[in-house]
Amino acid sequence: MLNALGVFTVVVVGLMVGVEFAVAFVINRILDALPEDSGQLGRAHGGRMLGSVMPVWYISSLVLSAVWAIAGWHRPGIGLVVTAGALLILSVIMSVLLLVPINNRGKTWTPDNRPDDWKEQMNRWDRYHYVRVAILIAAFALLAAALA
Secondary structure, rough: OHHHHHHHHHHHHHHHHHHHHHHHHHHHHHHOOOOHHHHHHHHHHHHHHHHHHHHHHHHHHHHHHHHHHHHHHOOOOOHHHHHHHHHHHOOOOOOHHHHHHHHHHHHHOOOOOEEEHHHHHHHHHHHHHHHHEEEEEHHHHHHHHHHO
């Protein structure tokens, strides 16, 4: 049962990491290359769509890691799971404090109401997101290593 929990956790976290990686290195690059206001409109739509899904995914990943850590407390490799959980906590804190406020503004913008510094705000979000993706990749790698 513990192995199944570990595999399920790794799959859930891995899929989340894949989405966040794709946003950082594929989707946003595509949106930034679109003509005129299309990229900004695409980012606003993505902010609304992913902004509603990702909090559930982040918390679910964290809860699964915590359950795995508690259930396997006396097993070898559980330190990897605990460390991954700490990184997931860090990613949630970082999201709430740094990324969500920018996303909440950006998802309401249109070409008619966006602020003059909207590109600067999106670039700041991107920089924070790169750091968050690195943290998530590390957490995922630790969880995968804990299975081995």
